[in-house]
Amino acid sequence: MIWKFLTSAIKPVTDLVDDLYTSDEERLVLKNELAKIESKMGLKLLDYEKQLLSAQSNIIVAEAQDGSWLQKSWRPIITMLVFLALVVAGSFSWLGTPLALQAWTLLQIGLGVMWWVVALRK
CATH class of the missing domain: 1.10.287 (Helix Hairpins)
Known part of the structure; x- marks a missing residue:
């Protein structure tokens, strides 16, 4: 769900880059930078989900042991x-x-x- 939100937030920007009256080389550079930002956001999202699952797992283990x-x-x-x-x-x-x-x-x-x-x- 969060991943869909992130991609839907970045898609209008990439569409805007396509609509700009710039050279093909400038568009490619901008799209590359946007792809880097999107991948960084995706990695941070995966890290967040990993921490969330780890915390939930720790809670379940603690409940079962005590x-x-x-x-x-x-x-x-x-x-x-x-x-x-x-x-x-x-x-x-x-x-x-x-x-x-x-x-x-x-x-x-x-x-x-x-x-x-x-x-x-x-």
Whole structure:
């Protein structure tokens, strides 16, 4: 997305260079300089994305290594509890439309996996 923004920001400049009433040699020099600027911006963008991915990776590793089982697993637990609440609300017709059978299947699979994870941790 950022790459598209950068190229779309530079394209009007390159089009302007084409429209200038200069010699072919001057146009080529200007286009060369613009290409150098674009490549430098691209390298900086790649470096930024590399640092961002590294920071995200470090956060995930830190979350996985520290704390108790509950602290590591609260997101899937909350997700399964939300699915359970939706299924209960659907069975009492509290929702506007009935839940699909896939919601039941997803809840069964999720609770089964959570049960196995808890059983293996003991």
